[in-house]
Amino acid sequence: MARHLEEKDLEKLMLTAEQVQQKVEALGAEISRDYAGKDLLLLSVLKGSVIFMADLMRAITIPAEIDFMAVSSYGSGTKSSGVVRIIKDIEIDLEGKEILIVEDILDSGATLSYLKELLLGRNPSSVKVVTLLDKPSRRKADIRADYVGFEVPDEFLVGYGLDYAEKYRNLPDIGVLKPEIYTA
Numbered sequence: 001m002a003r004h005l006e007e008k009d010l011e012k013l014m015l016t017a018e019q020v021q022q023k024v025e026a027l028g029a030e031i032s033r034d035y036a037g038k039d040l041l042l043l044s045v046l047k048g049s050v051i052f053m054a055d056l057m058r059a060i061t062i063p064a065e066i067d068f069m070a071v072s073s074y075g076s077g078t079k080s081s082g083v084v085r086i087i088k089d090i091e092i093d094l095e096g097k098e099i100l101i102v103e104d105i106l107d108s109g110a111t112l113s114y115l116k117e118l119l120l121g122r123n124p125s126s127v128k129v130v131t132l133l134d135k136p137s138r139r140k141a142d143i144r145a146d147y148v149g150f151e152v153p154d155e156f157l158v159g160y161g162l163d164y165a166e167k168y169r170n171l172p173d174i175g176v177l178k179p180e181i182y183t184a
């Protein structure tokens with residue numbers, strides 16, 4: 001397979017594509033068991049979770065709808081601004097839906113706690129969260145994910161959907177970005 005040019009910007013590899021894929025399969029199986037017979041809506045938070053969403057939905061073996069929302073809390077830096085803005089909302093009626101928010105990474109928790117409150121106000125049956133990565137050491141909001149792929153240390157990660165200034169999303173593995181890239 002062709003090497004990605006952007007790999008030179010990684011300090012180290014954190015999770016290989018194979019490790020991620022195994023975990024996604026396991027999460028998909030667990031979610032399929034837990035939501036059997038329910039009206040499952042997978043709600044992906046753009047853009048970071050699109051790759052995870054695409055893999056996870058295929059690992060889920062029960063009927064599921066999908067939709068997308070876009071929020072912004074970051075600007076182009078590596079620290080959350082804490083201010084969440086809705087950039088794209090969902091159009092469908094959420095009444096009675098079992099919503100599973102699909103996130104790439106849970107960091108301060110500001111984005112998710114805002115989103116969860118907003119969705120709960122629209123009368124779904126439930127709102128739960130699956131996140132591929134969890135950085136519990138950085139949590140500020142009182143929120144936890146119902147399904148977690150991997151707990152990761154407090155380092156800035158890119159790849160498998162995660163970006164720095166909109167780059168690196170297409171790397172198949174997840175790695176730690178060289179600090180000189182964002183301190184330069």
Ligand code: IMP
Nearest residue numbers: 048080106107108109110111156157162
């Ligand atoms: P929170 O609101 O601080 O929990 O931020 C969550 C969002 O910040 C994630 O959905 C990512 O888009 C972004 N984010 C947090 N940590 C990282 C990281 O290490 N790499 C890339 N994006 C990150």
Ligand code: MG
Nearest residue numbers: 046048049104
């Ligand atoms: Mg995100």
